[in-house]
Amino acid sequence: xxxxxxxxxxxxxxxVPAGTLIPDAAKKIGIDIPVFCYHPKMEPVGMCRQCLVxxxxxxxxxxxxxxxxxxxxxxxxxWGWKLETSCTNxxxxxxxxxxxxxxxxxxxNEMLEFQLLSHPLDCPVCDKGGECLLQDLTLAHGGxxxxxNFDEKRHAEKKVALSxxxxxxxxxxxxxxxxxxxxxxxxxxxxxxxxxxxxxxxIMTTSEPGxxxxxxxxxxxxxxxxxxxxxxxxxxxxPWEMEATASVCxxxxxxxxxxxxxxxxxxxxxxxxxxxxxxxxxxxxxETWICDKGRFTDFSADSRLTAPSIGxxxxxxxxxxxxxxxxxxxxxxxxxxxxxxxxxxxxxxDEVGAKAYCxxxxxxxxxxxxxxxxxxxGAGDAILVIGSDLYVDAxxxxxxxxxxxxxxxxxxxxxxxxxxxxxxxxTVVRDFAQGLEAAKEAFSKAENTVILxxxxxxxxxxxxxxxxxxxxxxxxxxxxxxxxxxxxxxxxDLDVLKGxxxxxxxxxxxxxxxxxxxxxxxxxxxEDVQIAVSITEASGSKCVTLPSRNISESLGTFTSAxxxxxxxxxxxxxxxxxLPGFVITAQVAEKMGVTLDIEAEDIFANFFDxxxxxxxxxxxxxxxxxxxNCYENTQGVGVQL
Amino acid sequence: xxxxxxYPQEIEKILAKYPPEHKRSxxxxxxxxxxREGGYISKADKADIASMLDMTTTEVSSIVGFYSLFHDEKAxxxxxxxxxxxxxxxxxxxxxxxxxxxxxxxxPGETTEDGLITIEEVKCLAACDKAPMFxxxxxxxxxxxxxxxxxxxxxxxxxxxxxxxxxK
Numbered sequence: 001x002x003x004x005x006x007x008x009x010x011x012x013x014x015x016v017p018a019g020t021l022i023p024d025a026a027k028k029i030g031i032d033i034p035v036f037c038y039h040p041k042m043e044p045v046g047m048c049r050q051c052l053v054x055x056x057x058x059x060x061x062x063x064x065x066x067x068x069x070x071x072x073x074x075x076x077x078x079w080g081w082k083l084e085t086s087c088t089n090x091x092x093x094x095x096x097x098x099x100x101x102x103x104x105x106x107x108x109n110e111m112l113e114f115q116l117l118s119h120p121l122d123c124p125v126c127d128k129g130g131e132c133l134l135q136d137l138t139l140a141h142g143g144x145x146x147x148x149n150f151d152e153k154r155h156a157e158k159k160v161a162l163s164x165x166x167x168x169x170x171x172x173x174x175x176x177x178x179x180x181x182x183x184x185x186x187x188x189x190x191x192x193x194x195x196x197x198x199x200x201x202x203i204m205t206t207s208e209p210g211x212x213x214x215x216x217x218x219x220x221x222x223x224x225x226x227x228x229x230x231x232x233x234x235x236x237x238x239p240w241e242m243e244a245t246a247s248v249c250x251x252x253x254x255x256x257x258x259x260x261x262x263x264x265x266x267x268x269x270x271x272x273x274x275x276x277x278x279x280x281x282x283x284x285x286x287e288t289w290i291c292d293k294g295r296f297t298d299f300s301a302d303s304r305l306t307a308p309s310i311g312x313x314x315x316x317x318x319x320x321x322x323x324x325x326x327x328x329x330x331x332x333x334x335x336x337x338x339x340x341x342x343x344x345x346x347x348x349x350d351e352v353g354a355k356a357y358c359x360x361x362x363x364x365x366x367x368x369x370x371x372x373x374x375x376x377x378g379a380g381d382a383i384l385v386i387g388s389d390l391y392v393d394a395x396x397x398x399x400x401x402x403x404x405x406x407x408x409x410x411x412x413x414x415x416x417x418x419x420x421x422x423x424x425x426x427t428v429v430r431d432f433a434q435g436l437e438a439a440k441e442a443f444s445k446a447e448n449t450v451i452l453x454x455x456x457x458x459x460x461x462x463x464x465x466x467x468x469x470x471x472x473x474x475x476x477x478x479x480x481x482x483x484x485x486x487x488x489x490x491x492x493d494l495d496v497l498k499g500x501x502x503x504x505x506x507x508x509x510x511x512x513x514x515x516x517x518x519x520x521x522x523x524x525x526x527e528d529v530q531i532a533v534s535i536t537e538a539s540g541s542k543c544v545t546l547p548s549r550n551i552s553e554s555l556g557t558f559t560s561a562x563x564x565x566x567x568x569x570x571x572x573x574x575x576x577x578x579l580p581g582f583v584i585t586a587q588v589a590e591k592m593g594v595t596l597d598i599e600a601e602d603i604f605a606n607f608f609d610x611x612x613x614x615x616x617x618x619x620x621x622x623x624x625x626x627x628x629n630c631y632e633n634t635q636g637v638g639v640q641l
Numbered sequence: 642x643x644x645x646x647x648y649p650q651e652i653e654k655i656l657a658k659y660p661p662e663h664k665r666s667x668x669x670x671x672x673x674x675x676x677r678e679g680g681y682i683s684k685a686d687k688a689d690i691a692s693m694l695d696m697t698t699t700e701v702s703s704i705v706g707f708y709s710l711f712h713d714e715k716a717x718x719x720x721x722x723x724x725x726x727x728x729x730x731x732x733x734x735x736x737x738x739x740x741x742x743x744x745x746x747x748x749p750g751e752t753t754e755d756g757l758i759t760i761e762e763v764k765c766l767a768a769c770d771k772a773p774m775f776x777x778x779x780x781x782x783x784x785x786x787x788x789x790x791x792x793x794x795x796x797x798x799x800x801x802x803x804x805x806x807x808x809k
Contacts, residue, residue, distance in 0.1 A: 193702060195703060206684075
C-alpha cells in the first residue's frame with residue numbers, strides 16, 4: 001500500500017496516495033482543474049499548459065530539516081513565482097494549491113485564448129459540438145472576443161482521412177497529443193505522430209495502411225476537440241438529440257460495456273435507430289475503451305423477418321405441434337442468445353426430456369465454468385494465449401494482455417500464425433505443445449496464472465491440466481459462456497440433427513446449417529432469414545420461423561468469457577411484431593403444456609442466485625478515471641460469478 | 642539500393658553505440674546518413690530506418706518533421722537558408738532575400754533551373770549581428786555565410802556551380 005499524502009486544494013483538505021497528480025486529487029473533492037492534454041490513464045506531458053495553478057510547498061530549514069513556521073504557528077508556505085502545470089506535479093505533504101485564485105484563473109483564461117488562436121470555432125457543423133471539452137472550457141474560461149487578428153488565423157486541411165474509419169480536421173486540432181499518446185502508450189501501436197513545430201505542428205500518419213489499429217475509435221472519444229471524428233458518425237446527429245441506453249457488446253465474448261446512442265432518423269422514415277456505439281466504463285472489463293469492431297457494429301437489418309409469415313398464432317401452434325409429435329426433438333442454440341432465452345429453451349428441453357446443445361467450434365465449455373476471472377494481471381503473473389489471435393477474436397483481451405505485460409506480467413503466445421501480440425510476449429512459439437511446455441515452466445514461478453485459449457476439447461483439457469488460476473475460452477459468440485453455465489451440452493457439428501425435428505435458436509448461420517440436415521426446423525432468430533428460406537426450398541425440409549428481438553431491442557443478460565454476468569437494456573423499439581426470444585419459447589411451451597416465465601427478471605432469478613438489482617450496482621469512484629466522452633457507468637458493472 | 646544494403650558496416654557501427662533495447666536512439670545518426678546520401682530522406686529511407694530500429698514509419702517521419710535540417714523532399718544540391726527573423730530583418734534580410742530571389746528567378750522554397758540551388762527562408766540562425774546571412778546545407782555539411790549582399794551571394798553561387806561542374 002502506498003502512503004497517503006495530505007494536501008490542501010482551494011482551502012479543502014484531501015488525502016490521496018503518494019504519486020497522485022494534482023488534477024486527480026482535486027477531482028476527488030469535486031474541483032475540476034481545466035485540462036486538455038492530461039488524461040488520467042496516461043503519463044502527463046504538460047503540453048497544453050491549460051491546467052496552470054498556484055502551488056505552494058511548506059518551507060523547511062535546510063540545516064535542521066524542521067518545518068519553518070509563521071509567527072502564528074502555521075507552517076510557512078513557499079509560493080513559486082510562476083504558475084505551474086498541475087498535471088505534471090505529483091502531490092506532496094502539506095502542499096497548498098490554489099486553482100481559483102485571481103492569478104491562477106488569469107493564467108487559465110489566457111491559455112484558453114491561445115488554444116482558440118487558430119481554432120475555426122465551427123461548432124455548428126462539428127460532430128463534437130455539445131460534448132466538446134474545448135467548448136465547455138471556453139464557456140468557463142473564454143473571453144467574449146479574441147485579441148488576435150482574425151485574418152491571421154492559421155488555416156489547415158479539414159478533411160484528412162487517417163483511415164477508412166477516422167477523419168482528422170487539422171484546423172480544430174489543439175496539439176494535445178492525447179491520440180498520439182493513446183496509440184503509443186496504451187495500445188503500443190505508434191501509428192500517429194506529430195509533424196513540424198510551433199504553430200505548424202500537426203497530427204499525421206505515414207504508416208501503411210494509415211491509422212491501422214483495432215482501437216482507433218477511442219481516439220475520437222478522448223480527443224478534447226472535434227479534430228478526430230468517426231466516418232460512421234460524421235454529420236450523423238447532435239449529441240444532445242440522442243438517448244443513451246446501457247448495453248453490452250455482442251461482437252465477442254469480452255463483454256465490453258457500451259452505450260447505444262439512439263435517435264429518430266429521417267433516413268429510416270422516422271424510426272428510432274442506433275446512431276453510434278460508445279464505451280461505458282467498467283474498469284474490470286474494458287476500462288474506458290472499446291474496439292472498433294464493437295464501436296462500428298451494424299445494427300441495421302433490412303431484410304430481417306419482422307413477423308412469422310403465417311402469423312404468430314399459427315406459427316406457435318405449428319412449432320408446438322411438430323415438437324410434440326416428434327420422437328426425439330432436439331434443441332440447439334448458439335452463444336448469441338441472452339441468458340434468459342437460453343434458460344427458457346433449456347427448461348423446455350428438460351421438461352420434454354430432450355437434448356439441449358450449444359453449438360460452438362471452441363471446446364472445453366465445462367472446464368471454463370470452474371475458474372475465475374482474467375482480472376488485472378501484472379508483475380508476478382503469467383499469461384498463456386494459445387490458439388487465438390486475440391487482436392481479431394477479442395481485441396480488448398488483447399489490450400489487457402499487452403497492458404499486463406506493461407505492468408510486468410510474463411506473456412507466452414502460442415499460435416500457428418504470427419500475431420500482433422508476439423511483440424509483447426516473452427516467449428513466442430508456433431506450436432501448441434511447445435506453448436504448453438513454456439507455460440508450465442512460467443506458471444511454476446508465477447502467482448496468478450491465466451490461459452486464454454481457442455481450440456478443441458483436447459486443447460482445452462491440456463490447458464486445464466496446467467491448473468491455471470483462470471481458464472478463459474475465447475468463444476466465437478458473446479454469450480457462449482452463459483450456455484455452459486446453464487448446463488448446455490457442447491456440439492461442434494450438426495450431424496446429430498439428421499432427420500430430426502429441431503428447435504434452433506440463434507444466428508441465421510446456425511439456422512441455415514440446421515436446415516441442411518434436419519427434417520423439421522423451428523427457427524428462432526433475430527437475423528436475416530433469406531438464406532434459410534432458400535435452403536428450405538432446396539432441401540425440402542420444413543421450417544417455421546419465429547422472429548425474435550435483437551440485443552438493441554431487448555432486456556437481458558450476457559455472461560462474458562471471464563464469467564461476468566452483465567445486464568443490457570432495450571435501446572430501440574422492437575421491429576415489427578418480433579417478440580423477445582424467451583417469450584417465444586414460453587408460448588411454444590404453453591402449447592406443449594409446459595409453463596415458463598415470461599418476464600426477463602423472473603427468468604433470471606430462476607438460474608442465478610442473483611437479481612437484476614445486483615447487476616446494476618456501480619462503482620461511482622471509478623468515474624475519476626474517465627478522460628473523454630466514455631460514458632460513466634450508472635447502470636451497473638455486473639457480477640463476477 | 643537501401644541504406645541497409647549499401648552501408649552495412651557503418652550501420653552496424655552506429656547500432657553498436659546503443660544498448661539493443663534502446664536501439665531506436667540511433668535514429669538521428671541514421672537520418673544523417675540518409676541526408677548525406679541523397680540530400681533528403683525518401684519514403685523508402687524512412688521505412689528502411691524504421692524497420693532497422695523497430696519503430697513505425699510514422700515515428701521516423703515525426704522526427705524528420707520536427708528538425709528543420711532534415712528534409713523529406715528532394716531539392717537542389719545546395720540549400721541556401723536565409724534567416725529573416727526579426728533581428729536579421731531589421732538589418733534588411735527580408736529585402737535582401739526578395740532581391741536575391743528576383744535575380745535567381747525563384748521564390749523562397751524553390752530551386753534554380755539547373756536544379757542546384759534551393760533558396761529557403763528560415764528562422765533564427767543566431768547571427769543577427771552579421772545579417773544578412775544564410776547557411777548552405779549540402780552533403781558536405783553546413784556552412785555560414787555572413788554580411789552578404791546579393792552580389793557576393795551571386796558570386797558564391799557561381800563558385801558552387803563551378804564546384805559541382807568539376808565534381809561531375
